[in-house]
Amino acid sequence: MNFLEERIVKDGIVKEGNVLKVDSFLNHQMDIQLFDQMGAEFKKRFEGKKINKILTIEASGIGIACVVAMHFNVPVVFAKKSKSINIEGDTYVAEVESFTHKCKNQVLVSKKFLGEDDHVLIIDDFLANGCALQGLISIVNMAGGTVEGIGIAVEKGFQVGGQIIRNLGYQLESLAIVDSMDPSNGTIQFREQ
Numbered sequence: 001m002n003f004l005e006e007r008i009v010k011d012g013i014v015k016e017g018n019v020l021k022v023d024s025f026l027n028h029q030m031d032i033q034l035f036d037q038m039g040a041e042f043k044k045r046f047e048g049k050k051i052n053k054i055l056t057i058e059a060s061g062i063g064i065a066c067v068v069a070m071h072f073n074v075p076v077v078f079a080k081k082s083k084s085i086n087i088e089g090d091t092y093v094a095e096v097e098s099f100t101h102k103c104k105n106q107v108l109v110s111k112k113f114l115g116e117d118d119h120v121l122i123i124d125d126f127l128a129n130g131c132a133l134q135g136l137i138s139i140v141n142m143a144g145g146t147v148e149g150i151g152i153a154v155e156k157g158f159q160v161g162g163q164i165i166r167n168l169g170y171q172l173e174s175l176a177i178v179d180s181m182d183p184s185n186g187t188i189q190f191r192e193q
């Protein structure tokens, strides 16, 4: 088991409805030392890629993306979830269905912060059905930029997102892939990587 898998076993909580709760260290209270290890690991996995920007989505991707960005020495842009468009100027807009909140959001990125010269690493905390990632990918495409790779903390391998994104040909690196989890006894099975 790697460092993130070990932490998930120690502090993750398996909930009904295919939800893994990791809010004590990943997406509510945040363990910055752990994020730093994740940043170092992504830096290794995307070695040699020309990355000049990190893109994530609010809210829970932002903390991880910022620490990862320190390892790449590049800025972070986060897509804003919004129902009312109130950010200045022109925006790229994609529709994203939330797995956890079961609602549709528009996500927005200002055209000022993403363009055709950008080589983007997309970072997020979870990959479930892949809606959030597909929204972010389409925003990079609208901007004429290049998706160099995608880094995820926890992929739920029993949902379709990972397969969809890999089939599209992207380098998708998930630090922990959960193949199954059982809410009745809290056990979690990880995919060998």
Ligand code: 5GP
Binding pocket: 018, 019, 020, 021, 022, 027, 060, 097, 098, 099, 100, 124, 125, 126, 127, 128, 129, 130, 131, 132, 133, 156, 161
């Ligand atoms: P997707 O768009 O891939 O279906 O879902 C990704 C988003 O849903 C992530 O950004 C994350 O915020 C949330 N999410 C999906 N599954 C889980 C889960 O099991 N636990 C938590 N905490 N968040 C999840």
